[in-house]
Amino acid sequence: MFLVSSLLAGILFGVSTYLILQGSFVRILFGFILIANAANLVFLAMIGDPRGRAAPVLAANEGLPMTDPLPQALILTAIVIGFAVSAYFLFLLYRIFLDWKTTDAVDLFKKSKPTDV
Amino acid sequence: MALALIIAVFLPLIAAFLIPLAGAGMGRRVQLLAMPFPLISFGLILWCAFQHESGTQAFLEVATWVPSLGLDLVFLVDGLSLFFGMVVSGVGVLIFWYAGAYLDDHYEEHNRFYAYLLLFMAAMLGTAFGGNLLLLFIFWELTGISSFLLIGFLHGTKEGQTGSRMALLTTVFTGLVLLAGVALLGMQVGSWHMRDILAADLSLVDGGLAAAILILFAVGAFGKSAQVPFHFWLPNAMSAPTPVSAYLHSATMVKLGVFLTARVFGVFSEMDLWAPLMAGVGFTTLLVGSIFAFFSHKLKAILAYTTVAMLGLFIGFYGIAESSGARYDFMHILNHTAYKGCLFMVVGIIDHATHIKDIRHLGGLWRRMPLLGFISVVAAASMAGIPLTSGFVSKEYILTELYRFMENPTGLPGWLPLVFSIIAFTFMAALSIRFVWHIFFRPEPEGVAEHFHHPGLMIHLPPLVLVVLTLVLGIFPVLYGPLLLALETPGLTAAMDPAYVFKLWHGVNTELITSLSVLASAIVLYFGANAVNWRWEGIPRWLLLDLAFNKGVYALPTGAKNLSRFLRAEAPLDYIPIIAATIVFSLGGFFILHAEVFAFDQMIPFFLESFYKQHLFIALLITFASFGIIFARRWTSQVIFLSTVGFLITVYFVIYQAPDLALTQILIEAATLILILLLLDRFPKSIMRGERSLRISRIRQSMNTVVAIGVGSVVFLFTYAVLLRKEMDYIGQYFLENTVELAKGTNAVNTVLVDFRGFDTLLEIAVLLIAILGSIGLLMRYRRSSEEMEEGEFGAGGFGIHANDNETTK
Numbered sequence: 042m043f044l045v046s047s048l049l050a051g052i053l054f055g056v057s058t059y060l061i062l063q064g065s066f067v068r069i070l071f072g073f074i075l076i077a078n079a080a081n082l083v084f085l086a087m088i089g090d091p092r093g094r095a096a097p098v099l100a101a102n103e104g105l106p107m108t109d110p111l112p113q114a115l116i117l118t119a120i121v122i123g124f125a126v127s128a129y130f131l132f133l134l135y136r137i138f139l140d141w142k143t144t145d146a147v148d149l150f151k152k153s154k155p156t157d158v
Numbered sequence: 159m160a161l162a163l164i165i166a167v168f169l170p171l172i173a174a175f176l177i178p179l180a181g182a183g184m185g186r187r188v189q190l191l192a193m194p195f196p197l198i199s200f201g202l203i204l205w206c207a208f209q210h211e212s213g214t215q216a217f218l219e220v221a222t223w224v225p226s227l228g229l230d231l232v233f234l235v236d237g238l239s240l241f242f243g244m245v246v247s248g249v250g251v252l253i254f255w256y257a258g259a260y261l262d263d264h265y266e267e268h269n270r271f272y273a274y275l276l277l278f279m280a281a282m283l284g285t286a287f288g289g290n291l292l293l294l295f296i297f298w299e300l301t302g303i304s305s306f307l308l309i310g311f312l313h314g315t316k317e318g319q320t321g322s323r324m325a326l327l328t329t330v331f332t333g334l335v336l337l338a339g340v341a342l343l344g345m346q347v348g349s350w351h352m353r354d355i356l357a358a359d360l361s362l363v364d365g366g367l368a369a370a371i372l373i374l375f376a377v378g379a380f381g382k383s384a385q386v387p388f389h390f391w392l393p394n395a396m397s398a399p400t401p402v403s404a405y406l407h408s409a410t411m412v413k414l415g416v417f418l419t420a421r422v423f424g425v426f427s428e429m430d431l432w433a434p435l436m437a438g439v440g441f442t443t444l445l446v447g448s449i450f451a452f453f454s455h456k457l458k459a460i461l462a463y464t465t466v467a468m469l470g471l472f473i474g475f476y477g478i479a480e481s482s483g484a485r486y487d488f489m490h491i492l493n494h495t496a497y498k499g500c501l502f503m504v505v506g507i508i509d510h511a512t513h514i515k516d517i518r519h520l521g522g523l524w525r526r527m528p529l530l531g532f533i534s535v536v537a538a539a540s541m542a543g544i545p546l547t548s549g550f551v552s553k554e555y556i557l558t559e560l561y562r563f564m565e566n567p568t569g570l571p572g573w574l575p576l577v578f579s580i581i582a583f584t585f586m587a588a589l590s591i592r593f594v595w596h597i598f599f600r601p602e603p604e605g606v607a608e609h610f611h612h613p614g615l616m617i618h619l620p621p622l623v624l625v626v627l628t629l630v631l632g633i634f635p636v637l638y639g640p641l642l643l644a645l646e647t648p649g650l651t652a653a654m655d656p657a658y659v660f661k662l663w664h665g666v667n668t669e670l671i672t673s674l675s676v677l678a679s680a681i682v683l684y685f686g687a688n689a690v691n692w693r694w695e696g697i698p699r700w701l702l703l704d705l706a707f708n709k710g711v712y713a714l715p716t717g718a719k720n721l722s723r724f725l726r727a728e729a730p731l732d733y734i735p736i737i738a739a740t741i742v743f744s745l746g747g748f749f750i751l752h753a754e755v756f757a758f759d760q761m762i763p764f765f766l767e768s769f770y771k772q773h774l775f776i777a778l779l780i781t782f783a784s785f786g787i788i789f790a791r792r793w794t795s796q797v798i799f800l801s802t803v804g805f806l807i808t809v810y811f812v813i814y815q816a817p818d819l820a821l822t823q824i825l826i827e828a829a830t831l832i833l834i835l836l837l838l839d840r841f842p843k844s845i846m847r848g849e850r851s852l853r854i855s856r857i858r859q860s861m862n863t864v865v866a867i868g869v870g871s872v873v874f875l876f877t878y879a880v881l882l883r884k885e886m887d888y889i890g891q892y893f894l895e896n897t898v899e900l901a902k903g904t905n906a907v908n909t910v911l912v913d914f915r916g917f918d919t920l921l922e923i924a925v926l927l928i929a930i931l932g933s934i935g936l937l938m939r940y941r942r943s944s945e946e947m948e949e950g951e952f953g954a955g956g957f958g959i960h961a962n963d964n965e966t967t968k
Binding site for chain 2: 047048049053055059064068096100101108109111121123136138
């Protein structure tokens with residue numbers, strides 16, 4: 042269980058790092074969205090072994106052993122913030138495309154001035 | 159008395175905000191509107207001084223302001239605060255009067271000027287009477303801000319800009335240092351009330367900490383009073399209109415450092431560091447300032463440096479005082495205020511009448527302005543310390559103290575203050591001779607007559623008042639007796655014998671001989687300088703430190719730019735691998751050194767023991783999908799794989815018994831997908847094709863792969879190491895146990911979010927809001943080209959902006 046969780050987190054981090062290092066902003070964006078998910082998985086793994094435990098909802102599972110609510114709360118916040126940042130990134134990318142007519146990071150930093158503004 | 163002080167301090171403050179409104183369109187006549195306020199304050203403080211019982215300290219608690227910080231509105235009335243209050247408001251009266259004549263119709267926005275001046279006066283009075291260290295500090299900073307506004311009053315000129323910026327940066331920086339000292343002292347004492355502060359016994363505090371507090375306070379005082387190495391800002395601040403220079407930079411604000419030194423004298427003076435620090439810096443400044451003054455040619459620069467020098471003398475004077483108290487300190491400050499304020503006004507009148515600012519181009523003005531000449535002669539004589547002026551009396555008593563210190567020195571060589579002072583006095587006496595002779599008596603050079611117009615009588619009166627004061631106190635020094643007795647301050651002034659009579663003539667003693675030899679050598683020095691015709695281009699710029707300061711100000715952004723260029727901040731593709739590789743190496747190295755925490759030999763048995771097939775299955779699916787993002791060629795397939803990962807993670811959350819997360823993940827994943835499809839669909843197909851490896855060299859690609867694998871491995875090891883630590887104490891247990899009782903909710907995750915950690919959620923919402931605003935801004939600020947306009951409402955760049963809206967923004 043631990044091994045699989047850790048491996049999965051490692052793989053997702055590796056894949057998203059690879060994507061972020063690409064020259065295309067679209068891929069960087071995808072890598073960014075993925076890395077947010079990967080970070081959530083690291084936190085989630087801190088819950089430990091969920092087998093034999095119930096969701097931390099007292100009304101339904103009174104008396105049963107329950108999973109740790111704290112990482113869940115942290116991840117919930119992280120998901121929303123990750124979305125906000127990805128959305129902003131997406132709009133930024135769109136704007137970059139409108140101004141420079143390219144999504145190529147290498148190309149973009151060569152251009153000193155936007156072509157259209 | 160409390161009411162009188164409230165009115166004296168806060169009436170000018172209120173007036174400062176009303177004058178700009180009431181005085182709009184009144185031109186220079188605003189002065190008549192502003193004039194009553196310093197008069198009222200001066201009268202009230204004078205009345206307080208008569209009510210005050212000498213040698214006592216009264217704390218008038220007016221109101222609590224911020225009780226949680228220990229910040230209360232308290233006035234401290236003692237000799238020191240009354241003396242400074244009277245100086246500030248008294249000189250204020252003269253300055254307002256003088257400004258009325260000086261600021262003629264050539265100037266604009268008179269109402270703004272008088273508003274700043276009133277604000278400044280209120281801040282000064284607040285500092286003088288502040289009975290709470292925090293309150294004192296607030297007013298202290300307010301004087302800095304209002305002086306910035308006043309120095310920069312002529313903000314159209316370059317001198318006004320650099321001068322005011324320099325003054326602000328210096329005083330604000332040293333003010334921050336002072337704040338640290340204030341905070342530390344208050345924390346050690348446990349209160350910011352002046353009664354507790356002044357009663358503080360710093361010998362109980364750790365020696366290093368006490369020294370640190372003293373140094374912090376000293377830096378605050380040195381910055382405000384332009385002591386070495388902060389002496390550069392005062393001459394540059396002279397770009398202000400002359401009334402400001404006379405008021406702020408000779409008579410009042412720059413004396414705040416002296417005031418602070420006097421205020422905390424009782425707290426620090428018994429420390430070993432006190433004498434070397436205060437006297438060392440003070441007398442060094444005295445020497446440096448007087449030499450700089452002697453070598454300057456600009457009238458205002460000469461006076462500015464002599465002011466710097468005299469401030470050094472006052473601070474040094476407290477430095478060499480016995481810890482039982484300083485003798486006759488107010489006498490010297492009053493004397494300096496009188497003649498220096500007067501000389502500044504004289505320079506202002508000369509500038510006004512001739513438009514000449516350089517002493518080398520002046521001469522023969524006695525014939526044109528005999529009254530002004532008389533005023534200058536007396537004031538300069540006081541500066542030189544010639545008998546029958548208050549300067550002479552004051553200098554005799556200063557020399558007495560210097561000789562006393564030489565006999566039993568503490569902290570620094572006993573001869574140093576005396577020798578530095580004698581040299582400085584010689585230079586100042588020599589430049590006093592030059593000041594009078596070159597401006598008034600030598601033959602008139604060409605160019606003086608060109609712009610000359612005679613100043614009115616009104617503008618002569620304020621300096622005349624000060625000169626009369628100088629003469630009266632110089633001829634009848636007996637008057638100092640009751641004045642100083644009334645202003646006796648516990649903890650600061652040494653006990654005075656009430657029967658002591660201040661005399662002009664002490665007989666032929668060491669002080670008189672020293673004085674006479676100073677005057678004699680000053681005459682020699684003057685003629686020596688005359689022989690070379692004063693032929694030097696002012697002071698070498700590097701000594702002034704102001705160029706260094708300006709360079710520092712500019713070096714900051716330039717340095718930052720160069721640094722980011724050096725780090726290639728504009729090319730993330732270059733530096734992100736470096737950052738990632740650094741993390742990999744540092745963490746990876748740590749893991750290799752501590753390989754035992756991973757228990758690698760038990761990895762396989764442990765894996766088999768905790769085998770969970772659903773979990774493994776989902777993990778494999780996620781892995782495949784994520785590799786799909788890398789290997790898919792078209793962005794559409796990449797998006798599909800990305801979304802697959804996202805939705806599979808939902809299932810993963812379900813396995814981990816986290817229903818809230820699963821729900822949120824589904825919603826967010828759907829929203830992200832919609833957003834991506836909406837926006838990316840607007841990109842032309844040509845750009846979307848071939849997204850797989852866009853113009854990246856093969857070497858770099860393989861390097862990226864290595865970095866990515868490294869990051870992945872480090873994260874894996876890190877997570878695994880954390881999970882293996884079984885003795886974990888879950889904070890979550892607390893939330894589970896208390897969710898019903900404390901938060902009245904049964905879903906622990908929800909109560910953590912909205913209740914236990916409610917502020918985090920609030921900030922999270924703030925992040926969302928910022929992202930929304932930022933995104934809207936990105937779209938709204940775009941201006942479409944004409945080709946894009948032709949593509950119609952929903953063409954490129956059309957999202958959120960309609961063609962018609964765009965027309966109006968153009």
